[in-house]
């Protein structure tokens with residue numbers, strides 16, 4: 001108690017205990033205040049929902065990805081040769097599968113076997129008579145029957161990729177597939193890989209078996 005005491009003492013005393021008047025430094029208070037001020041817009045943005053939710057920023061990134069994909073595909077039309085060609089493009093069909101699983105699987109199941117929506121892997125279709133109709137149904141939907149129109153959600157290239165993906169599902173036989181609905185339709189037109197990829201027996205990496213496999217599966221189904 002004898003050393004010179006420079007820090008002032010507060011004017012209260014409890015049970016004989018005194019308190020130094022030794023406030024936290026101003027910079028500490030400022031940091032506290034700033035973090036608090038920062039938290040207000042942060043909370044509003046991320047929690048209250050003023051800004052993007054995680055889901056929205058995911059969607060934005062997905063959209064950006066598909067924009068890049070669309071640019072790579074260029075100007076494509078949903079005609080039979082394009083749908084068949086894209087349906088045999090293994091890399092692109094990974095994109096097709098991602099699109100399908102994220103948007104269509106709730107009703108058609110991840111394997112296309114059908115749930116509230118019809119089985120997309122068999123030879124029977126409700127709205128489809130030829131391969132191009134796949135695109136039309138995706139674009140326009142079959143709204144009164146519960147199939148949404150996707151033209152507001154997707155651009156043309158995405159819908160073409162989806163149609164190609166669904167075309168490629170035909171003949172696969174998911175374990176728990178829904179019973180056929182609608183009418184049996186003829187097989188998709190035959191697809192031959194472009195000459196550059198075929199070679200004359202020398203090219204080993206030709207996806208030609210895919211073209212042969214699909215019709216074979218169909219003939220057994222149609223009988």
Ligand code: HEC
Pocket residue numbers: 100103104105106107108116117118120124125126127128134137138142145146147148150162163166181182
């Ligand atoms: C909310 C449920 C639902 C979602 C989601 C959905 N569909 Fe469908 N889909 C249906 C129903 C129901 C039908 C049958 C329509 C009818 O009876 O005319 C159908 C029919 C179809 C058909 C025609 C099948 C046929 O037999 O004619 C295609 C192709 C198709 N959907 C593709 C898709 C694609 C691609 C997506 C995702 C981008 C998708 N669907 C998302 C419910 C859905």
